[in-house]
Amino acid sequence: MAKEYETVIGLEVHVELATRTKIFCGCSTAFGGRPNSHTCPVCTGMPGSLPVLNKKVLEYAVAVGLATNCNITRYCKFDRKNYFYPDNPQNYQISQLYLPICRDGYVEIDTEEGSKKVGIHEIHMEEDAGKLVHDEWEDCTLVDYNRSGVPLIEIVSEPDMRSAQEVIAYLEKLRLIIQYLGASDCKLQEGSMRADVNLSVREAGAEHFGTRTEMKNLNSFRAISRAIEGERARQIDLLEEGKAVVQETRRWDDAKETSYAMRSKEDAQDYRYFPDPDLVPVCISDEYLEEIKARQPEFRTEKMKRYREEFELPDYDIEIITGSKHMADLFEATVALGSQPKKVSNWLMGETLRLLKEKEMDPEEIRFSPENLGKLIALTENRAINSTVAKEVFEAMFQEDLDPERYVEEKGLKTVTDESALRRTVEEVIAANPQSVEDYRNGKEKAIGFLVGQTMKAMKGKADPAGVNRILKELLGH
Amino acid sequence: MERGQLLSLSAVELGAAVRAGETTAVEAMEAVLGQIEESESIYHCYVTIDREAALEKAAQVQKKIEAGELTGPLAGVPVAVKDNLCTEGLLTTCASRILENFVPTYSAEAVRNLEKAGAVLVGKTNMDEFAMGSTTETSFYGETKNPCNPEHVPGGSSGGSAAAVAAGECFFALGSDTGGSIRQPASYCGVVGMKPTYGTVSRYGLVAYGSSLDQIGPLTKTVEDCAVVLEAIASHDPKDSTSIAREDTDFSGALVNDVKGMRFGIPRDYFGEGLDPEVRQAVLRAAELLKGQGAIVDEFDLSLVEYAIPTYYTIAAAEASSNLERFDGIKYGYRAQDAQGLHQMYKKTRSQGFGPEVKRRIMLGSFVLSSGYYDAYYLKALKVKAMIKKAFDRAFEKYDCILGPVAPTTAPKLGESLSDPMKMYLGDIYTISVNLAGLPGISVPCGKDSKGLPVGLQLIGDCFQEKKLIRAAYTYEQSSKGGKE
Numbered sequence: 001m002a003k004e005y006e007t008v009i010g011l012e013v014h015v016e017l018a019t020r021t022k023i024f025c026g027c028s029t030a031f032g033g034r035p036n037s038h039t040c041p042v043c044t045g046m047p048g049s050l051p052v053l054n055k056k057v058l059e060y061a062v063a064v065g066l067a068t069n070c071n072i073t074r075y076c077k078f079d080r081k082n083y084f085y086p087d088n089p090q091n092y093q094i095s096q097l098y099l100p101i102c103r104d105g106y107v108e109i110d111t112e113e114g115s116k117k118v119g120i121h122e123i124h125m126e127e128d129a130g131k132l133v134h135d136e137w138e139d140c141t142l143v144d145y146n147r148s149g150v151p152l153i154e155i156v157s158e159p160d161m162r163s164a165q166e167v168i169a170y171l172e173k174l175r176l177i178i179q180y181l182g183a184s185d186c187k188l189q190e191g192s193m194r195a196d197v198n199l200s201v202r203e204a205g206a207e208h209f210g211t212r213t214e215m216k217n218l219n220s221f222r223a224i225s226r227a228i229e230g231e232r233a234r235q236i237d238l239l240e241e242g243k244a245v246v247q248e249t250r251r252w253d254d255a256k257e258t259s260y261a262m263r264s265k266e267d268a269q270d271y272r273y274f275p276d277p278d279l280v281p282v283c284i285s286d287e288y289l290e291e292i293k294a295r296q297p298e299f300r301t302e303k304m305k306r307y308r309e310e311f312e313l314p315d316y317d318i319e320i321i322t323g324s325k326h327m328a329d330l331f332e333a334t335v336a337l338g339s340q341p342k343k344v345s346n347w348l349m350g351e352t353l354r355l356l357k358e359k360e361m362d363p364e365e366i367r368f369s370p371e372n373l374g375k376l377i378a379l380t381e382n383r384a385i386n387s388t389v390a391k392e393v394f395e396a397m398f399q400e401d402l403d404p405e406r407y408v409e410e411k412g413l414k415t416v417t418d419e420s421a422l423r424r425t426v427e428e429v430i431a432a433n434p435q436s437v438e439d440y441r442n443g444k445e446k447a448i449g450f451l452v453g454q455t456m457k458a459m460k461g462k463a464d465p466a467g468v469n470r471i472l473k474e475l476l477g478h
Numbered sequence: 479m480e481r482g483q484l485l486s487l488s489a490v491e492l493g494a495a496v497r498a499g500e501t502t503a504v505e506a507m508e509a510v511l512g513q514i515e516e517s518e519s520i521y522h523c524y525v526t527i528d529r530e531a532a533l534e535k536a537a538q539v540q541k542k543i544e545a546g547e548l549t550g551p552l553a554g555v556p557v558a559v560k561d562n563l564c565t566e567g568l569l570t571t572c573a574s575r576i577l578e579n580f581v582p583t584y585s586a587e588a589v590r591n592l593e594k595a596g597a598v599l600v601g602k603t604n605m606d607e608f609a610m611g612s613t614t615e616t617s618f619y620g621e622t623k624n625p626c627n628p629e630h631v632p633g634g635s636s637g638g639s640a641a642a643v644a645a646g647e648c649f650f651a652l653g654s655d656t657g658g659s660i661r662q663p664a665s666y667c668g669v670v671g672m673k674p675t676y677g678t679v680s681r682y683g684l685v686a687y688g689s690s691l692d693q694i695g696p697l698t699k700t701v702e703d704c705a706v707v708l709e710a711i712a713s714h715d716p717k718d719s720t721s722i723a724r725e726d727t728d729f730s731g732a733l734v735n736d737v738k739g740m741r742f743g744i745p746r747d748y749f750g751e752g753l754d755p756e757v758r759q760a761v762l763r764a765a766e767l768l769k770g771q772g773a774i775v776d777e778f779d780l781s782l783v784e785y786a787i788p789t790y791y792t793i794a795a796a797e798a799s800s801n802l803e804r805f806d807g808i809k810y811g812y813r814a815q816d817a818q819g820l821h822q823m824y825k826k827t828r829s830q831g832f833g834p835e836v837k838r839r840i841m842l843g844s845f846v847l848s849s850g851y852y853d854a855y856y857l858k859a860l861k862v863k864a865m866i867k868k869a870f871d872r873a874f875e876k877y878d879c880i881l882g883p884v885a886p887t888t889a890p891k892l893g894e895s896l897s898d899p900m901k902m903y904l905g906d907i908y909t910i911s912v913n914l915a916g917l918p919g920i921s922v923p924c925g926k927d928s929k930g931l932p933v934g935l936q937l938i939g940d941c942f943q944e945k946k947l948i949r950a951a952y953t954y955e956q957s958s959k960g961g962k963e
Binding site for chain 1: 562563564570572577580582583584586681682683684685686688689690716717718719720796797799800803804805806808809810820824844847848849852856
């Protein structure tokens with residue numbers, strides 16, 4: 001392959017907003033309800049029903065727009081996107097085409113060549129569709145409108161990204177901004193954040209973009225990376241063979257690591273967009289904008305700076321803690337309760353990350369409270385429990401946010417520091433292990449480790465290790 | 479009270495008689511049902527009548543009146559509701575096959591407001607399918623006939639409501655008006671009909687035709703009834719984003735027999751070609767009468783009248799094409815049984831479920847919204863709509879009311895209109911600008927033509943000026959003895 005190719009990527013990201021109720025009615029957005037239990041005449045498209053905008057949706061959309069340096073459209077409208085499909089009860093989706101709420105923004109991402117701006121073309125508000133359930137046994141299809149009307153924002157980037165790494169960096173950046181705002185939990189696996197990838201290739205240095213394809217069904221960062229690599233290779237192969245790339249929508253099959261065409265440009269529907277006459281235009285005042293600006297939280301960059309100055313943590317720790325809004329909140333709350341910052345960070349960097357990895361969980365899913373983490377740190381600080389026991393207590397607390405003080409009490413895990421009890425056990429261990437005692441006396445220093453271990457075992461791990469060491473050495477006549 | 483005597487009462491008179499114990503809500507309902515028994519087979523005003531429920535409800539209301547829980551002017555008065563207003567538990571078809579089995583789970587806000595006022599529902603009135611038409615002949619359930627002469631149409635699309643009021647098959651009715659659908663049938667049937675300012679009555683539960691133009695309003699025997707009913711149904715409804723919070727909805731306070739100093743403008747544009755000479759004469763006579771009562775009457779040029787029809791049919795059809803997409807056989811209503819696969823099911827359901835006039839407007843609306851035509855048709859129509867509103871704004875700088883005919887002719891014969899849709903569309907020329915500009919308009923009977931068919935006088939007011947219309951219409955009604963002079 002003699003020619004050098006450049007990949008050009010733009011993203012359409014759908015984010016499900018964390019409102020309590022739907023975008024145009026008062027139905028709950030909660031997951032997991034019985035089919036069609038979170039519905040009303042509005043979100044099931046009953047004749048005569050009318051939409052009313054949920055103000056929280058607007059608030060979140062504006063907050064995300066401000067955090068991504070967008071211009072906020074002061075007079076914005078909703079449009080109807082008309083298409084027939086059973087998951088769409090009105091057979092039109094209420095969305096925004098002509099006057100979206102946010103335009104012309106950007107976010108900065110870190111790349112190998114340094115910091116780079118990725119442009120945001122627009123952000124618009126819209127409603128989600130219902131879910132079709134195919135019952136193969138009965139050979140019929142049923143529809144569940146619980147998700148119908150759940151609020152979404154769609155963030156459309158400019159074609160500014162050039163690699164999978166840049167795409168992931170951009171998505172991570174968006175995810176953090178939105179999580180910090182509390183506007184969404186942004187979980188790709190659960191679909192609260194969904195990304196469609198528009199990709200084209202061109203010879204390096206070429207002036208115009210190549211023909212692009214749109215890739216759907218990308219449910220993880222890994223799938224996105226692989227789909228980008230796969231689609232880049234597919235398009236380059238076509239060009240190398242002298243064939244043209246067809247403008248089409250493709251569906252990624254992550255199990256097979258391949259994609260297939262869903263529909264081409266020729267099949268593209270005419271959505272007959274027009275302003276929804278049932279909704280009034282949204283006019284945004286200066287006061288409203290100021291109010292939302294004033295409520296913007298401290299974002300990651302500011303937080304990292306503050307952590308460096310205020311807590312004197314290593315950069316590595318800061319990077320990880322601020323990489324999750326939930327973890328940062330947990331850290332700050334625990335420190336506020338009086339724990340030493342580095343001690344708190346150690347628990348998060350060590351055992352927390354280990355267990356998250358082991359259980360394949362996101363930091364967002366951490367359940368234990370700052371109060372309980374603080375108590376656990378206090379227990380180790382005043383030597384009430386030793387480090388082995390502390391790890392055991394932490395794991396229990398990680399599973400089901402329990403009170404470590406009560407747990408230690410109930411399980412009898414307090415470190416035994418009572419000199420006579422320790423001495424008695426050490427004497428028993430020495431009596432029971434003459435070989436090791438002899439080895440030690442013959443100069444095998446390691447043998448003492450075995451004897452310490454036996455003592456700890458005899459005391460069910462609760463012995464004060466320093467005390468055991470001291471007594472052993474004393475009795476073995478060191 | 480005997481039936482004939484009861485049925486001659488207006489809604490407000492009946493309400494007073496019920497409150498005074500001279501009759502009861504049940505007796506009133508029985509009188510209406512008796513009249514229906516007698517004349518419904520000729521006029522066919524209703525799609526659905528639930529006699530048992532009506533009588534039961536009347537008995538409940540009567541108890542509440544006696545207990546002092548219901549004291550309003552409409553308590554115990556039988557009402558008919560157009561079949562495009564949702565009624566909980568009662569079939570709501572929009573006179574279409576596609577909703578032949580649709581029973582709503584909720585009632586329209588306007589219907590609920592009437593229920594709160596103690597009015598008792600008789601049934602659901604016939605209409606043009608999805609309110610598309612001017613004769614009530616496009617109904618899937620058969621045409622309604624004009625009680626003034628059953629060989630003629632009652633007008634439309636609220637033809638069933640107008641005919642039911644005229645025939646004594648109810649004491650008043652609700653209709654909806656997108657381009658004249660209350661005022662024109664009121665005119666044809668010789669009753670009073672009013673389209674309020676857009677946003678005055680909640681559209682929640684009104685099956686949408688042209689959402690930016692639709693308004694619910696009363697069809698009544700008298701102007702007094704009209705004011706009282708409008709007062710009952712007007713409300714600010716948070717469920718309708720286009721609903722307006724108004725504080726001036728005490729419309730019955732405007733029932734004043736005095737127009738001295740009120741300024742009326744007669745648009746010359748409304749008296750040109752196509753206007754039947756007898757209609758012209760009746761309307762101008764009404765203007766003279768108001769002048770005699772001290773009104774100032776003036777002629778002027780409104781302008782842009784010839785653009786109203788293409789503008790209206792572009793906007794209304796565009797909105798309708800989208801509004802009617804939800805009727806697909808999936809969730810409710812008619813579903814074609816012999817279809818293979820989703821696409822064919824949609825196609826057959828909608829082909830069999832909608833009538834020709836509805837299909838024509840869906841196609842027209844889909845066309846004007848399609849890519850490449852949107853700017854040339856839909857956007858241009860919106861611009862003209864704004865210009866039409868400005869033309870009215872200029873007129874209302876000079877006049878309190880605009881006075882003119884409701885329709886170019888009196889009620890045509892059955893079967894004459896559908897063969898020539900363009901002619902039918904042109905019949906809306908005097909009413910549709912009012913919807914495009916969001917204004918209130920009222921139709922009051924102003925005499926009859928030589929065939930004995932009623933003529934309607936239309937009064938148009940500026941936004942939120944219903945009270946001026948009511949005052950002028952009431953004065954005219956009182957001084958003309960119901961248009962008989």
